[in-house]
Amino acid sequence: MSPRLSIYRWRAPMMASLAHRVSGLMLIVFIVAYPCLLAVMLGGPEGFARAREALTSPLGRLFLWASGAALAYHWLNGLRFLLLDAGFGESREAMRMSAKLALGAGVTAALGLGAALWTMGGG
């Protein structure tokens, strides 16, 4: 087992780090699917219509929601990591606070994306 699961204490920075990995794995699915969808969409009007139909199907919306939510969280927490690397917010309290902020913003973004997809028109 990784020490992240079996040894470290479950505090906000640890959960933020674990969620960063999970969202990163979800984004790997996105970066595999993106060029495939692009190839279909650039294949002509019929391919474009097929791809749009797939993206607006329930499974396509789930893909867009999961990718968007993962992107929003990974983006925010990645920015947090870059700021930490640059020496900002390195105290224990600041790290815990920024981790809670990233997790909270990620959940908010996921809810917002879900609402936007729910109200988006069909294909």
Add this chain to the structure above:
Amino acid sequence: MACGAEADAKMGAGVGSRLSARWGAAHNGLSEWFWQRLTAALLLLLLPAAFWLLWAVAAGSLDAAGLARLASSLPVRVLHTLLAAAALAHGWLGARVIIEDYLHCPWARVPVVGALGVAAAGLGMAWLALVWGLAGGA
């Protein structure tokens, strides 16, 4: 080489640093850290743009002709090239770190990491062929 439960016990006893120094990427960790951060900085801008493109198609605000025009413009081809390189490098480095954390046996870890690298390189070449080839004729 210890694997499975034996390796887990050693990790717990603090021997993990020796295992990773011997089998992991610790010999060039600084270089990997640098590339992970450099590609992250690029992706902060490029990945939301790629997501927006799919969203715009789904929402009906980008049609087939608009997408073909956009994809075949030189700036977007260059940005797609940067996106492909940064996303695949960042993804591969990140996946490798996760694999090294969970797969302790070199006979399992080395082929998995290698196969991922080959898959990433193949996808990258196909992606670039699409961006610089098909998009021009669309």
